[in-house]
Amino acid sequence: xxxxxxxxxxxxxxxxxxxxxxxxxxxxxxxxxxxxxxxxxxxxxxxxxxxxxxxxxxxxxxxxxxxxxxxxxxxxxxxxxxxxxxxxxxxxxxxxxxxxxxxxxxxxxxxxxxxxxxxxxxxxxxxxxxxxxxxxxxxxxxxxxxxxxxxxxxxxxxxxxxxxxxxxxxxxxxxxxxxxxxxxxxxxxxxxxxxxxxxxxxxxxxxxxxxxxxxxxxxxxxxxxxxxxxxxxxxxxxxxxxxxxxxxxxxxxxxxxxxxxxxxxxxxxxxxxxxxxxxxxxxxxxxxxxxxxxxxxxxxxxxxxxxxxxxxxxxxxxxxxxxxxxxxxxxxxxxxxxxxxxxxxxxxxxxxxxxxxxxxxxxxxxxxxxxxxxxxxxxx
Amino acid sequence: xxxxxxxxxxxxxxxxxxxxxxxxxxxxxxxxxxxxxxxxxxxxxxxxxxxxxxxxxxxxxxxxxxxxxxxxxxxxxxxxxxxxxxxxxxxxxxxxxxxxxxxxxxxxxxxxxxxxxxxxxxxxxxxxxxxxxxxxxxxxxxxxxxxxxxxxxxxxxxxxxxxxxxxxxxxxxxxxxxxxxxxxxxxxxxxxxxxxxxxxxxxxxxxxxxxxxxxxxxxxxxxxxxxxxxxxxxxxxxxxxxxxxxxxxxxxxxxxxxxxxxxxxx
Numbered sequence: 001x002x003x004x005x006x007x008x009x010x011x012x013x014x015x016x017x018x019x020x021x022x023x024x025x026x027x028x029x030x031x032x033x034x035x036x037x038x039x040x041x042x043x044x045x046x047x048x049x050x051x052x053x054x055x056x057x058x059x060x061x062x063x064x065x066x067x068x069x070x071x072x073x074x075x076x077x078x079x080x081x082x083x084x085x086x087x088x089x090x091x092x093x094x095x096x097x098x099x100x101x102x103x104x105x106x107x108x109x110x111x112x113x114x115x116x117x118x119x120x121x122x123x124x125x126x127x128x129x130x131x132x133x134x135x136x137x138x139x140x141x142x143x144x145x146x147x148x149x150x151x152x153x154x155x156x157x158x159x160x161x162x163x164x165x166x167x168x169x170x171x172x173x174x175x176x177x178x179x180x181x182x183x184x185x186x187x188x189x190x191x192x193x194x195x196x197x198x199x200x201x202x203x204x205x206x207x208x209x210x211x212x213x214x215x216x217x218x219x220x221x222x223x224x225x226x227x228x229x230x231x232x233x234x235x236x237x238x239x240x241x242x243x244x245x246x247x248x249x250x251x252x253x254x255x256x257x258x259x260x261x262x263x264x265x266x267x268x269x270x271x272x273x274x275x276x277x278x279x280x281x282x283x284x285x286x287x288x289x290x291x292x293x294x295x296x297x298x299x300x301x302x303x304x305x306x307x308x309x310x311x312x313x314x315x316x317x318x319x320x321x322x323x324x325x326x327x328x329x330x331x332x333x334x335x336x337x338x339x340x341x342x343x344x345x346x347x348x349x350x351x352x353x354x355x356x357x358x359x360x361x362x363x364x365x366x367x368x369x370x371x372x373x374x375x376x377x378x379x380x
Numbered sequence: 381x382x383x384x385x386x387x388x389x390x391x392x393x394x395x396x397x398x399x400x401x402x403x404x405x406x407x408x409x410x411x412x413x414x415x416x417x418x419x420x421x422x423x424x425x426x427x428x429x430x431x432x433x434x435x436x437x438x439x440x441x442x443x444x445x446x447x448x449x450x451x452x453x454x455x456x457x458x459x460x461x462x463x464x465x466x467x468x469x470x471x472x473x474x475x476x477x478x479x480x481x482x483x484x485x486x487x488x489x490x491x492x493x494x495x496x497x498x499x500x501x502x503x504x505x506x507x508x509x510x511x512x513x514x515x516x517x518x519x520x521x522x523x524x525x526x527x528x529x530x531x532x533x534x535x536x537x538x539x540x541x542x543x544x545x546x547x548x549x550x551x552x553x554x555x556x557x558x559x560x561x562x563x564x565x566x567x568x569x570x571x572x573x574x575x576x577x578x579x580x581x582x583x584x585x586x587x588x589x590x591x592x593x594x595x596x597x598x599x600x601x602x603x604x605x606x607x608x609x610x611x612x613x614x615x616x617x618x619x620x621x622x623x624x625x626x627x628x629x630x631x632x633x634x635x636x637x638x639x640x641x642x643x644x645x646x
């Protein structure tokens with residue numbers, strides 16, 4: 001196995017780091033505190049090609065690879081979990097399903113704006129009664145002449161209030177269960193479409209999370225994504241890819257917390273010694289770094305497999321499961337090493353701990369990842 | 381129109397500075413960055429490229445690893461890069477360096493409507509001599525300390541920043557301009573740019589390439605040919621915080637006079 005990054009990936013990592021340090025980190029506390037979507041950062045990222053990293057140039061992408069995308073989310077998450085998930089949801093959950101399942105016309109129509117970051121993308125699968133059990137979709141789509149009519153609602157939609165383009169799932173034939181779900185490309189200006197209230201969250205508070213509401217929403221027939229009845233498959237494939245993004249977000253959050261803890265424990269003096277001189281601190285930091293390093297190998301391996309068009313579903317699940325649980329553990333330990341100061345909003349580790357928790361929940365809970373992994377092992 | 385930008389890889393001064401026994405910098409053992417003023421020169425060139433679609437060529441003299449810096453310049457949008465690298469050029473002072481760079485720039489070729497941009501000075505030597513010396517050796521008009529550059533056809537207008545004000549100078553291409561940080565905010569590499577960087581041309585000029593150039597005198601290049609002899613290089617000790625006396629009363633003035641007298645300043 002080749003653990004070496006290419007020259008391009010090394011150069012990109014340097015660029016992502018500089019960008020994250022100079023443009024993203026200074027805003028992280030403020031957007032968390034004010035629950036403000038950092039549109040100015042999205043515009044800067046768009047200009048640099050960060051909103052369409054691994055898609056071909058012919059559609060307006062940057063012509064990169066999946067690992068370069070995962071590294072982008074990782075470096076952003078080291079300083080700001082919110083900014084990382086904006087890129088991840090946009091790329092993995094909206095650009096990817098259109099690129100992978102869209103007709104040539106759909107790709108030509110939607111991808112250039114999305115990949116260049118002129119427009120932001122989102123994904124609508126989750127409903128109040130269809131979370132982990134995504135097959136229980138209650139949103140319906142009925143074909144009437146040259147358009148579908150959508151009715152129902154989606155919840156917890158990342159980028160919901162800021163997105164222009166949505167990949168949305170709805171039942172076209174209830175009698176067929178999973179095989180009756182279809183995917184659609186919905187524009188925010190379609191008649192009958194609206195967004196609901198902004199959810200107040202524990203972490204990633206600058207990211208937009210809201211309901212999508214469909215009230216006799218008119219969606220042109222040509223906006224059916226893939227074939228009718230293939231929506232559930234598209235959703236599951238999309239989430240496989242999305243898990244690499246969220247795993248990379250978790251990875252970055254954990255690594256960011258290690259960086260902060262290494263710095264702080266070398267400055268803070270108690271009992272006449274720097275905290276870093278206590279063996280407890282040294283062992284904690286060694287364990288924290290080791291966990292994140294292991295997570296990095298899993299995340300990078302999953303990204304490389306996707307890039308090479310290998311079956312990466314289980315790898316993405318393992319990467320997300322491990323990275324998310326490692327991030328939650330490592331950020332919690334970082335707060336502990338900071339002591340009382342770590343519990344205050346004066347230092348970034350409490351924010352990292354709050355941000356990390358969601359990575360165990362969205363785009364498939366840790367329990368769902370365990371279901372995917374065990375089923376791949378043939379365990380029934 | 382073509383813009384040639386001369387840039388330099390310098391030690392990252394936020395790290396530790398290492399010095400060779402001959403007094404020159406041990407560049408291999410230090411983290412490196414592109415000299416900050418040179419980044420402003422490069423950004424100025426890329427801005428003109430954005431507006432006019434001209435060609436931008438970046439040139440550096442340095443050891444082979446400096447090619448990494450050139451690739452980064454290509455990832456920012458530069459079209460071509462030239463690495464001037466040879467043992468014979470190693471240890472050159474500003475006089476020798478400007479001779480080699482002038483020969484390299486002349487080999488790349490300077491047309492009537494071309495521009496040469498340099499950073500004001502490098503953070504390792506702080507001499508601000510190489511840019512002006514290149515201009516002298518190439519017989520080009522030069523404008524230093526540019527805080528603004530406007531190019532219209534062959535007319536170049538530069539706002540030159542001085543300690544006590546500005547000076548606006550107009551000249552014509554071909555000319556050389558040295559740039560300061562007030563000129564612009566350097567851009568980041570772009571993702572697409574990074575993936576193009578390794579397919580863009582990067583040529584190496586070695587001693588063989590330049591040795592017969594009329595500007596090259598073998599006896600005045602490299603460490604041996606450099607008129608500068610370095611007696612000692614060291615990291616200067618950090619200065620103390622200083623002392624501030626406040627008040628315009630007689631007592632404060634007497635206190636100040638007393639301190640200065642004790643230090644034998646007055």
